[in-house]
Amino acid sequence: MSKERIQISEDLYDIMPSDYQDLVKSSTYGKEDRGWKDIGTSKELIEQHSLCAGCPESMAFRYILASLPNPEDTVMVGSTGCTSLVFPMVAVHNIHSLFGNQNAVASGLKRALSVRFPDRVKDVVVLAGDGATVDIGLDMTLQAWFRQEKFTTICFDNELYANTGGQESGLMQKGFVAKMAPVGKLFDKVRLPEIARESGCHYVVNCTVSKPSLVEKVIRNAVHIAREIGPTYLQLYTPCILEIGKNSMEGLQEMRDSEKPAERFAYKEYVSEPAKQLLAELAAKDKERKAAAKQLAGQASA
């Protein structure tokens, strides 16, 4: 998408709130190698949000939005939950779907975009909580994977229904006691990453959002693979600090503790053979591009 399309009318420029002026002046739309390192030096695609202080979900949002390879041509599909409070502050097209329907909505959207814009790359990214992805929306999630729909599904896994006061969810760990689940969970955490692999996802990652460079890598991989090959799934641990009895500054440590080798969010990745090939090709192209840019910079300075 051309940035020419998003110019503010000159005669009304001065009355536009500064967020919009900044988005036009210094956001990273159209920048090929955009990533989390742009945070702080460019206008982020998320403005102030309404999440709790220190919420790991807000970190995840910032890293994901900084890492999307094609934000100007991306549509995100959300569902009810804490994430739906953030989407109004996000400068990427987004749709709020009925709870659990997000993968069905994304399927139709992706197909429609492919028909309407056959010559343009249009990415669709679902971002929903564990209740929408694994409990109420599991049917829609799985059916989209079975059909090999070409979009990325991201699950913000906080292991319970945080937005409604702490009810038990399928992704809650066994034995965990929550405010609205006083008996403790009686069965194991649903192994959705494994189910995703068996359901046809070409790229599956289970991790926390403690490391921005890792989040950037998996987001870019997931979007590129979904664009070319088929469905991808990311399960990101974004603990609800309120519901697990932590303080604002303890979210990061909670994620670090949960990603240790024997823990439930130890980094796990599955890449299908065609996806491996694609990633290798993309890496080679990236290397070539960087070498060419370096050569050009060398010539300019000579």
Place this chain on the structure above:
Amino acid sequence: MSDYRVLPGPEHFLPPAAASMGIRLPNPGEAHINGVIASEEKAYEEAARQFLMAKVPTIFPGPLVLWAWNEKAAKKATAVRHLFNTLKECAQAGQKPMLIPMPDYRPKYPKINPEVEINPNHPNLTIWHNKIDCCMFIGVHCHQANLSLKIIRGGTSCYTIAMCAQAGHEDAMLSFRDASVEKIMRLAETVKRLKGTVQLRSSTAKSGASN
């Protein structure tokens, strides 16, 4: 013909859609005032009078003019700025014209800054905060304009004008249709012409709609 009139509120918590009360849209070359079809000439004069009477006459430009989608949009933006400058030039003592954008339609929670923008999901906040008693929407997509106009009519006593690029708005107290650069400029001329002929409204608070 309906007896219902589209008048400044506060009318109801949820005012009825004017269309459901029998108010119909003007034909090309016409406008409506309080839901009654009128000539465009009369509408220019009434809109100009309302602007000149108001303590805080305000223009709310929407995304269709705030963003330079094409040359036409940019020209309309220039015309909107001209109209605002005219309101400022013609302002009497005690009048404070404002130009507040509606940059997009996202429901901004937990709050917006009502001094710098208006949002269609809670336009009343901007009206109340700035004590706006007359406003004109331009360049706002139909559905969002209808939503805003209804909320404003429901909860405030602000007089609403729609400079609509399509078929007009029943929910505004005064609506033009087929808005163009020429129409905006003509409204500015009318404001200039009527300057000094209209008394400033004595109070911003009204007793409410009389339907």
